[in-house]
Amino acid sequence: MIEGLEPWAQQGLGAATGLAIGLLVGLERGFKLRRQKEGKRVAGVRTFSLLGLGAGLAGVVAETQPIAAAVILLAMLGYLAIAYAPRLTSGGDATSPVAAAVTVVAAFLAGLGNVGLAGAAAAILVFILALKDEIHQFVDRLEERDIHAIARYGIIALAVLPFLPNEEMGPYGAWNPTKLWWVVIIVTGFSFAGYVANRLFGARHGTIATALIGGAYSSTAVTQSLAQRLGQTKGGGAEPAGIALASAVMYLRVIVLVAILANRILLPFVILLAPALIVAWVAGWWLYRQAEPSDAPAPPGNPIALVPALGFVVFIAIAAVAARWAQGQFGEQGIAILLFLMGSMDVDASIVTAGGLPPDLIGAELAAIAIGGTIIANMAVKIGVTLAYARRNGWSAALALLASTLVLAGSIAVAWLRL
Incomplete structure (x- = not known):
C-alpha cells in the first residue's frame, strides 16, 4: 500500500484496485467473445468487474x-463453477472460467493490501489472454527437441537451486554452491533466450535475423x-553480413555478461x-x-543440455580454486594469465571467474x-572457421572479423602500456 494513507483510503484503494482488475480482464474477455450471441456468454465486462469488486x-x-x-469468495467461485459447468462438460474452452478464478484471487489480494502483486498478476493474466493466437502459433512451431530443451532448463533453473547450500566451502573457501549454480542459470538462460528468439523470428526473417539473434548465444x-x-553457393547473399553481425552481437553479449557477473570491471x-x-x-x-536477400538457414543447435551445464559448473569451480592459488603463487599477473587460458576455451568461464574474485x-x-x-582467441577461431568452410566466398566476412580483432588487439596493447 501507499504509505501515509488513512485506513479508509487504503481500504478504498484496495477495493478500487479489485474493481480495476475485474474491469481490465473483463474488457479483454468481452472483446474476445464479442461475436457470441447475446446471453450466450457466462461473464463479460460487467460480470468480471463485479467479481473484481466483490473479491476486493x-x-x-x-x-x-x-x-x-x-463466504463472499466461496459464493463467487461457486457461481463460476455452476455457470461454466455445462460448457466444460460439453468440451468447451476452460480459459474463461480459469481467468475468472484468477481475477477473484488477484482482486482479493488487492483488498488485503497487496496492490502491487495483484496489479502485476492481473497484467500478466491479460497479457497471456491477449496473446492467444501468438501462443498457439508458437506451440504449433515447437518440435520435440524444443520441449526437451524447456524441460532441461526447468530442471537447471528450478529443480536444483533450492537444495544448494548458500555458504563458502572447499579449498580457499572458493566455492559457494548457490552462487555457482546461479551462474549456470544466468549463462544458460541467456543462451536459451537467444535460441527461443531464433526459433520464433529467425526462420521467418532471413539470414540477418538468424545471425543477430543467434549471435546472442553462440556466434561461433x-x-x-x-x-x-556460403561455401555451397556462388556468394552474393547475406551470409557474409550475417557472419560479421553475429560477432558484433557477441561483443554486446560479453558486455552484458560482464555487467551482470563481473560489474566491477565493466567500465574498463x-x-x-x-x-x-x-x-x-560498421563492417557488418x-x-x-x-x-542480396536470402532465406534463413536452420538455426544452430539447442544450447541447453544438462551434461554440459554440469561440466560448466565443474570448470568454474576448478577455475575459482586455481585463481585463488595463482594469486598466492604469482600475484595478479598469474591470475590474468589464468583468465586468458580459461577464456580461450570458454569466454563465459573467464568472465564468471573474474566476477567471483575479491577486488x-x-x-x-x-x-x-x-x-x-580471450575474445581475440575466439575471433581467431571464427576467422579460421569462415575460411575453412566458405573458402574464397568467405574472404569479405573474414576481413570484417579480422578488422575488429586487430582493433581490439590495439586497444589491449594501449591498455597494457598504461598499467
Whole structure:
C-alpha cells in the first residue's frame, strides 16, 4: 500500500484496485467473445468487474470479518463453477472460467493490501489472454527437441537451486554452491533466450535475423552454419553480413555478461571493447548493404543440455580454486594469465571467474585485458572457421572479423602500456 494513507483510503484503494482488475480482464474477455450471441456468454465486462469488486471488498473485510470474506469468495467461485459447468462438460474452452478464478484471487489480494502483486498478476493474466493466437502459433512451431530443451532448463533453473547450500566451502573457501549454480542459470538462460528468439523470428526473417539473434548465444555456431552455407553457393547473399553481425552481437553479449557477473570491471572493459564493437557493427552494416536477400538457414543447435551445464559448473569451480592459488603463487599477473587460458576455451568461464574474485586479487583493468585477450582467441577461431568452410566466398566476412580483432588487439596493447 501507499504509505501515509488513512485506513479508509487504503481500504478504498484496495477495493478500487479489485474493481480495476475485474474491469481490465473483463474488457479483454468481452472483446474476445464479442461475436457470441447475446446471453450466450457466462461473464463479460460487467460480470468480471463485479467479481473484481466483490473479491476486493472481501479482502478489505478479511482481517476483521474472515468468515464474511470466506463466504463472499466461496459464493463467487461457486457461481463460476455452476455457470461454466455445462460448457466444460460439453468440451468447451476452460480459459474463461480459469481467468475468472484468477481475477477473484488477484482482486482479493488487492483488498488485503497487496496492490502491487495483484496489479502485476492481473497484467500478466491479460497479457497471456491477449496473446492467444501468438501462443498457439508458437506451440504449433515447437518440435520435440524444443520441449526437451524447456524441460532441461526447468530442471537447471528450478529443480536444483533450492537444495544448494548458500555458504563458502572447499579449498580457499572458493566455492559457494548457490552462487555457482546461479551462474549456470544466468549463462544458460541467456543462451536459451537467444535460441527461443531464433526459433520464433529467425526462420521467418532471413539470414540477418538468424545471425543477430543467434549471435546472442553462440556466434561461433552461427559463423560455422553461415560459412558452410556460403561455401555451397556462388556468394552474393547475406551470409557474409550475417557472419560479421553475429560477432558484433557477441561483443554486446560479453558486455552484458560482464555487467551482470563481473560489474566491477565493466567500465574498463567497455572502454577496451568500444572501438572493436564499433568497427564490427560498421563492417557488418557495410556487408549488409552489399548483400542480396536470402532465406534463413536452420538455426544452430539447442544450447541447453544438462551434461554440459554440469561440466560448466565443474570448470568454474576448478577455475575459482586455481585463481585463488595463482594469486598466492604469482600475484595478479598469474591470475590474468589464468583468465586468458580459461577464456580461450570458454569466454563465459573467464568472465564468471573474474566476477567471483575479491577486488584486491586482481585489478579491474588487468582483468579486462585478460578477458579481451580471450575474445581475440575466439575471433581467431571464427576467422579460421569462415575460411575453412566458405573458402574464397568467405574472404569479405573474414576481413570484417579480422578488422575488429586487430582493433581490439590495439586497444589491449594501449591498455597494457598504461598499467
